Amino acid sequence: MKVGRLLCLLGILAPLGCNTFAGRGGEVKTPDPATEGGLYHDARQLTFAGRRSGEGYFSPDGREIVFQSEREPGNPFYQIYRMSLETGETTRVSPGLGKTTCAFVHPDGERVLFASTHLDREAEGKQEAELEERASGRTRRYAWGFDPQYDLFARTAEGRLDRLTGEVGYDAEASYSPDGRWIAFSSNRHAYTEGAGGLLDADDRDRLAEDPSFFIDLYLLDTEDGSTRRLTNSRGYDGGSFFSPDGQRVIWRRFSEDGARAEIHSMRLDGSDERILTRMGVMSWAPFYHPSGDYVVFTTNRHGHDNSELYLVDAEGQSEPVRVTERDGFDGLPVFSPDGKTLLFTSNRTAGGQSQLFRAAWNDAAARQRLGLGAPSAQARSGEQSLPPSTGTLPEIREADLAAHVRALTDDRTSGRRAGTPGELVSAEYLAREMQRIGLAPAGEDGSYRHRFDFTAGIALGLNNTLELSRAGGRESAFEVDSAWRPLAFSKSGDIPDSPVVFAGYGLVAPAAQETAQIDDYAGVDVRDRWVMVFRGLPQSAEAEQRQHLQRYASMRHKAMIARDRGARGLLVVSGPLGRFRHDLVPLRFDASLAGTRIAVISLGDETAEALIARSSVRSLSALQAAADARILARDEEADLYGTELDGISLRATIDLETQRSEGQNVVGRLQVGAAASRQTIVIGAHYDHLGHGEGSSSLASGALVGAIHPGADDNASGVAVMLELAEQLMSRRLTGADLGRRDFVFAAWSGEELGLLGSDRWAADHVDPHSNRDGPVAYLNFDMVGRLRSDLVVQGLGSSPDWGALLERAAVPLELSVSAQNDAYLPTDATSFYTQGVPVLSAFTGVHSEYHTPRDTIDLLNLEGAVQIGELFGRIAVALSRAEPPPSHRAQAAPSSSQSRSGFRVFLGTVPDYAQSEITGVQLTGVAPDGPAEKAGMRGGDIIVEVDGRTIENLYDYTYSLDALRVGEAAAFVVRRDEELIQLEVVPASRD
Structure with a gap:
């Protein structure tokens, strides 16, 4: 029997695993979880508009879905829509003309992939014909057409529609790999090419005309160069493919030649290691991995042609499939949310029996028990999902590559990267994979990239x-x-x-x-x-x-x-x-x-x-x-x-107070410049931890933002991104035979910096001999908050070595980068961990801002072009250090006295001083906190504070001393210089407590 005719008889909307099924109506009823092993509960209808909707997929952050729906006026076919799960707002993504199907969101969360026929010259005619057919009242079962005009398109965040394929034939059912480089899709393009070339025999030509799905195979599209590669070559329909969470495999369903059966298959991206996960002898389709990668959910008609149910099977295909749903009608096309806590599926458990999207809470522990699987990893238990690796990075330091790293580290799955939390583990995993991808050798413990340290994470009330x-x-x-x-x-x-x-x-x-x-x-x-x-x-x-x-x-x-x-x-x-x-x-x-x-x-x-x-x-x-x-x-x-x-x-x-202990992880890799590992090294580092949701006393969030994720795009995803890009640039130069000197480079992403330089301090204690620089690190280069370059880059720590001035001069002269050099080597960043151990340090810093330590420190505010320049400067410094003979010498500075550190101010003004200022009398502000007392009084970034309540302000010390005298709720007289004008302002301090 021809598969196309069979699907019509079954009432299935194929391609199975990429499009909606419209079975007969059933009782509007949420199944009792007790009868289904407690695998899901609280099933709720999500879409209501239009004739039908289905096939929904989550955005990487789980806050949105994309889906297809028949709801466009004048067009009876599916169009693609994007829905916010936070606001319920729905917007159309596809052009609105022709047919569309199979949407999927890029790992960057912005681009949306789908298939469309809107370029078909007959698109409007086909719409009119379908409308007329429906108006005639003639009864027919819903069936899917494999229109050869389907091509793949991607809608960008700016609204541009990029065409990805243009071959004659059905190109659809597409999904992105976790890193965004690959697109798996289904196509029968080869059949049309072979048919045109006379390579199909008469029977196959007839079959192509009657049932084009028979010839559909899987393809891979490389988004970097646009090339395609055929993955399968079987007689029968291969389609509905998705990548495994680690990006190493694809899963799909394969129909038998007669179209009567379909089973779930998986294989590696090179086509090897093909596995059959189900052997149910019925129609099993629409497979989708759980984010853990341990098991798969799919659809099957095991209980009758008109009854589609959800089932589970382990990712190796070793277990007996486990039933999830139990109701007459259609439940299919299931997918998991990125955190694995929600099941999204298409069902006709509606009043009118038409298919709509439903979502339900998912019980991972029950699923594992039923499948005989062990407990998930710590990462899976935390509800987190691996971040996708960066894609399309090139050896040179580029804005796009920096943005990719920052975007990954500020993803909601990192939850603000607080040391000792699951979000830190997600970030550390990403960094280790990136170091491996770059080619750095593991330089942590036991042949890994991880260097672990214990620390006191907090205090809590006991019982x-x-x-x-x-x-x-x-x-x-x-x-x-x-x-x-x-x-x-x-x-x-x-x-x-x-x-x-x-x-x-x-x-x-x-x-x-x-x-x-x-x-x-x-x-x-x-x-x-x-x-x-x-x-x-x-x-x-x-x-x-x-x-x-x-x-x-x-x-x-x-x-x-x-x-x-x-x-x-x-x-x-x-x-x-x-x-x-x-x-x-x-x-x-x-x-x-x-x-x-x-x-x-x-x-x-x-x-x-x-x-x-x-x-x-x-x-x-x-x-x-x-x-x-x-x-x-x-x-x-x-x-x-x-x-x-x-x-x-x-x-x-x-x-009863309980001290909370936790473990942090530094991530460390090594670039060997010669035939053997060098005795001396240059360490290049940046801290990757941040404030989480603002726990502790460091957050400056206020109002509705208290408790929100602090993404830390500048502090310090920017520094980590520059470090990784510099590592990739130097590795590329090493592989092409460039002379990088005599000393290996150690690249380190530190954790625990926000809690007191914990990670770098522990690593330095383990690896630095403060009494000798014959072995180990001889210089340390640091990036901390390098994403907001305005006029000058602040390079701190010149006083740590008498050799820094000349070296910085040689490195900076060829670059169009203004540098402000500062001598102080006792810094509130990881450089101090090395300086106090006798290692000369340099630290790059672009200054604080009003978004510092708040949830407003986001990627859209970064100056990535400036970060590229900073990376180029420190790359020149790094190579010069590797080549230098002898290494830079250490110069001691007097440690700052405790009286210089003034903290505990009750008053809050919302002023953000420019700590990079020089040759300015007064305190210049880089910004003011939105809706803070200073902004309310009319103060703004660029103002120079010269007087507070009659006290002359000449420098930061004067200013911080003046804050002690201010009272909450009582106006203070400020004088600021704006351009050449002195402006008097009344500021009413607020309380920090």
Whole structure:
């Protein structure tokens, strides 16, 4: 029986595995998961518009789908549409004319691949004929036509439609490989070519006219050069192919010659290692891999010609196929979301019995159990999917190649690349594959690219945190942790016995300075074996000079130290109604310091503090805070409240804090320049970790962006991209016989930088001898935030070697790149890990910006042309270092004093200073945070701050010192120079807390 006629009789819309089936209607019912092994649940209809819709595929980030639908006015045939799963908005991708089918999204998430006949001169006539046929009312079963006018097209993000094939014959059923280089598609072009050349016999010519699907085979299209290669050569329909998640294989279904049966096959891209996954003797089609690559979902009519069901089989074809759906009618064309958590399929379980798209939650664990598979990898358990490798990269450093790397590292699947998270693992896997692709030798542990390190990732509340209030007469009440109170991250853990509570103002002990008198909030107060209740921070009404002086004594660690030294059992920190804090509980934040204290330190909510003083002689918490403010401001009203014991009450607590340990991964490869590995090396590195969703204290996100993914395109996907491109350029030169010198290059992508240079510090400790540069690294080149070049590239670390000046000069002269050289070698980046071990360092930096450490640091804001120039400059430096004899010498610098590091400002202005500025009096801004206090006041990027509240600002030190004097919610007078004009602005600082 001819396959085309058989498909008509079955009511199947072929090509099977690429197009919609329209079976008979069935009861509108979501199957009971209990009857289906719990494999899926919550099946919901996704599309409703048009006569029918089907064959949906996810975008790489899982936020959109592409699908085909009959909904275009005046056109009865399918057109391609793109739907946002977040907004429900649907837009047409295809031209709207002719027939279309088989859409698929490129790994870049932008281009959409599909087949179309819109260039057919008879397209409109075929539309009219179909409309007339439908209007006639004649009954017929739906069938697919293998129109030889189908060609492949790709719609770009800019809306351009690129034609990919143009041969006579059916070119359709196409999908991209995970790296985007290859397109697998189905075609019978060879039959038309052979027929035209007289190479088909009479029977095959008749068969081609009657059933062109018989001649369809699989093809590969190379997107780099446009060439095609035939993968299969069998009699019978091969089609509906998709790539495995690792890009090494394709899976498809093959019809028998009589068209009565179809089985699922897979093979490698070179056509070898062909495997048959099913041997069911029925029609099995539309296979699609789970993102883990461990198993496949497909469609089969095992239970009747009019009943298509979803089934599973393992990727090796060793297991007995497992049934997924159980209902009469059509369930088919299944695909998984990129994270493997959602099943998307076509079904006629609709009221009218027409096919529409449905989605359901998928149970991977149940599927594995039914198939007899082991647990998935850690990566699969995390819900992540491998990033596709870069595609089409060339040896020279190019903007397009840089963009590909940045796009991969900022993909949502990396979840912000926080060290120790599944997103870091996804990123590390990508980097290792890229180093392997480039040709770098593994330089990690055990012959791999990975160099692992353990670290303390954070602090969390344990299960046994209690705080109980005892009153006279034995009455007790308990407070709920994390809502009424919260321990601070550096608190002592354990039991604190019932102890009285005494009030000690702001808990300050500070010497006199200029016009500020000495302060001792503990004078005359006995705190031994007691809880000490103090207010957080400083009084809002403190004058500028006093605030600047007291700021360093107002940190919670300092206050805890003072209480400890005076014998207190614990410190109770209260924000108070006059404090103007955004949240009255201090966040439980790990501050990268493991130093704790010997006393309990607890943050109390204002309502909790009110409950404590309710039975004392104090009128209210606000009255208590007003008294504390008066004492600090040298006004003695109600000062007798100091030392007040909150009579009639005592507190006992159990504090349970858990230190969270994790593992980070550096990714390291080596480029050997000679016949043997060199004793000395040049290390070239960039950190790839970032902030995740903004956990910890480093995020500057605000408002609705708090908790969102921080993509870190500039910080520091840009630096990693330049490093990889430089590695590829040098490897290409090595392979073509260029003289790269005498020292091998080690390329390293560091993790844990954002948590304190953890990864690079550990690697340097393992591989650098600080007492000798005869072996190992003799120089380190660093890229950190190199994607926002404006006027000058900042090259830091020139003071680490007397040889850097001349070397930088020779490297920079031929390039059209303005360089600003800075001597400081103690830098807040991985270069410091090497400099402190005696290795000279240079670090490239293009400056901070208003998107720094926020979810707004995205790829569209990068200056990739500038990044290319930076790569070229450091490539010249790297080769010069490899050739140099002797290597650069190390020069010691005095370490910066702790007094130079000023942190903990309460006020937030939203100004972003240009740390690369030179020969400017004042502080020039590279930008201001959107909707921040500075922007609201009229300040903008390029302004130079020259005065704050009457204080002259000549440099960054003046500016940071002036911030101590500012108060939340109270206007401060700023003077900025804009061009040649001095402009006075009123800025109202906001709170960071």
